[in-house]
Amino acid sequence: MICARCDRHLKDDEAEPINMAAATGAGTTIYLCKGYCKSAPRQTTPHSIRH
Structure with missing residues (x-):
């Protein structure tokens, strides 16, 4: 099992x-x-846009 959060x-x-x-x-x-656990980091935008 894997935590969904x-x-x-x-x-x-x-x-x-x-x-x-x-x-x-x-x-x-x-x-x-x-x-309580923290949410895993998720990539929401392409890396090239963040700069």
Whole structure:
């Protein structure tokens, strides 16, 4: 399992499952750390634009 917020690998006792219901279909389950964790950095713009 991987935390949906910080992208850390989690063991069964470290993960908190969250059921994400969908309007149609089966939905999905995501896992988060039981304690607070920071979001992993994400690239939102191309590197060349930031300069």
